[in-house]
Structure formats: C-alpha cells, structure tokens
Amino acid sequence: MTNDNPTHPFTLTILPNPMLSGHFDWAIRKHGTLAERSDRPHPSEQSARKSGEEALERQLRGDSEPMRAFQSGPRKRL
DSSP: OOOSOTTTTEEEEEEEOSSSTTOEEEEEEETTEEEEEOSSOBSSHHHHHHHHHHHHHHHHHTOOSOOOSSOOOOOOOO
C-alpha cells in the first residue's frame, strides 16, 4: 500500500474567495475535519498556497499558533 499524500492525515485546499472576486482562501483538514483556515483573503492563488503550506508545516510539527515576534512575560512597573 502506498501513501499518495505525504502530509496524511492533513490536506490543504485552496479555493476562490466567495466574497472577493480574484482572491483566494486556504483550509487545512485533518481526517476531513477543519483544523485551520486562512483568516484573510489572499490576492493570488500562489500567495494563498504559500501561506497555507506554512500553516500546514506548523500543523505537522504540532504547533497550533505561528511564532510571534515579541516575548511575553511579566510587565515591569515604572
């Protein structure tokens, strides 16, 4: 038996945005259930695919949220 989907159990789908003509959204499904989707429309199918692939990599690593540029910690009083 061969595995045709190297990202199994996840699938990435790129679809036209129903509200904005010419824009695209992505969705990641795990075993057919929605796991994550784009939060904004992308101006091209290529940019939607790139963003979706980055999110898919996070899902495969087990990270649910993207890395943030800031460090959270206790606030210092002035």
